[in-house]
Amino acid sequence: DGGITQSPKYLFRKEGQNVTLSCEQNLNHDAMYWYRQDPGQGLRLIYYSQIVNDFQKGDIAEGYSVSREKKESFPLTVTSAQKNPTAFYLCASTPGQGYSPLHFGNGTRLTVT
Amino acid sequence: RKEVEQDPGPFNVPEGATVAFNCTYSNSASQSFFWYRQDCRKEPKLLMSVYSSGNEDGRFTAQLNRASQYISLLIRDSKLSDSATYLCVVLDLNDYKLSFGAGTTVTVRA
Numbered sequence: 043d044g045g046i047t048q049s050p051k052y053l054f055r056k057e058g059q060n061v062t063l064s065c066e067q068n069l070n071h072d073a074m075y076w077y078r079q080d081p082g083q084g085l086r087l088i089y090y091s092q093i094v095n096d097f098q099k100g101d102i103a104e105g106y107s108v109s110r111e112k113k114e115s116f117p118l119t120v121t122s123a124q125k126n127p128t129a130f131y132l133c134a135s136t137p138g139q140g141y142s143p144l145h146f147g148n149g150t151r152l153t154v155t
Numbered sequence: 156r157k158e159v160e161q162d163p164g165p166f167n168v169p170e171g172a173t174v175a176f177n178c179t180y181s182n183s184a185s186q187s188f189f190w191y192r193q194d195c196r197k198e199p200k201l202l203m204s205v206y207s208s209g210n211e212d213g214r215f216t217a218q219l220n221r222a223s224q225y226i227s228l229l230i231r232d233s234k235l236s237d238s239a240t241y242l243c244v245v246l247d248l249n250d251y252k253l254s255f256g257a258g259t260t261v262t263v264r265a
Contacts, residue, residue, distance in 0.1 A: 075253065084161075084242065084257030085199070098250075132198055134253075143189050144244070144253065146198040 044069045048133050048147035055127075055154050063118045063150045065133035071145070072138030074116035078102065079130045088131075091116055092138055120152065127154045158182055159245050161256035168233050168263055175229040176259045178243030185254075187246035188219055188226050192239045193258065199242055202228075233263045 046067040055061045065074065073092050077085040087100030091110040105124025110116055116135075120127045130151050134144040161178045168174045180188075188205035203210065205217040205226050216229040230237055243256035 077255070084159075085255040087253070087255075090252065092250075100252075130196075143201045143204060144191075144199075146200070149198050151196075 046133060046135055046145050046147040048131075048150050050150060051148065053150055053152045055152070057154055058122045059154075060122060061120050061127075061152065061154075063120065063131055063133075063152070065116045065118065065147055067114050067116075067135045067145070067147075069135060069137075069145060070113070071135035072113070073136045074110070075134045075136075075144070076100075076106070076108065076116070076118045077132045077134065079132060085132060088118065120154075127152060157256075158254040159243055159256040161243050161259045163257060163259060165260040165262050168261070170233055170235060170263055170265055172233050172263075173229065173231050174233055174261055175227060176241070176261075177225050177227045178256050178259075179223075179225045180243075180245045180254070181224070182245070182247060182254075183224065184247055184249060185224075185245045186248045188217075189244040189246070190215075190217055190226075190228050191242040191244055193242055194239050202241065230261070233261075235263050235265060237261060238263045 049064045075090040076088040079085050089108040091097035107119045132149045133147040190202040191199040192202045193199040203212050205219050209218040214231045218227045240258040240260045242258045245254045
């Protein structure tokens with residue numbers, strides 16, 4: 043079955059360490075997104091990519107980096123510069139054309155202590 | 156001003172009741188609209204797209220008002236299983252940027 047996979051589901055890191063969250067999709071979608079969700083808040087856009095080798099900053103890109111070397115993969119690195127990295131991270135994709143809803147991965151819950 | 160705003164609720168309603176809530180958006184160029192449902196500690200899942208003429212899916216009815224820049228969701232005959240947070244999502248097809256509301260929490264009680 044086609045879908046979008048995030049791994050791991052839970053991730054624990056020490057403060058000051060960089061950590062990379064994986065996002066893979068086999069839906070042949072062009073556009074991919076990374077969101078962050080904090081308790082009681084809506085999803086906030088970190089980065090998005092419309093096409094391979096191209097990506098744009100979202101609303102809260104500081105302290106994060108991404109790459110889009112392959113169509114199916116859009117990893118997110120949470121760097122030590124991110125002040126409050128503990129959150130629920132969601133990756134999503136769309137075909138990138140027409141009126142298409144988001145397909146979400148099941149999320150990675152990152153805890154930094 | 157936030158791009159997408161929702162009444163956070165919570166809306167506490169008895170089973171069988173009707174509940175409705177709105178979502179306003181600031182970008183008049185927004186072109187696609189969706190309602191997502193999110194259960195606690197899970198990923199959002201698409202509930203329904205919102206079409207210009209309004210659309211219905213079972214007990215759920217979505218409306219779009221472009222002039223006033225809001226969309227609405229109405230749930231009829233509420234079930235316990237409708238308890239969730241409902242997220243409004245707006246898509247700008249010029250840059251494929253999606254904007255989320257913070258969500259409206261609905262709790263249906265027996």
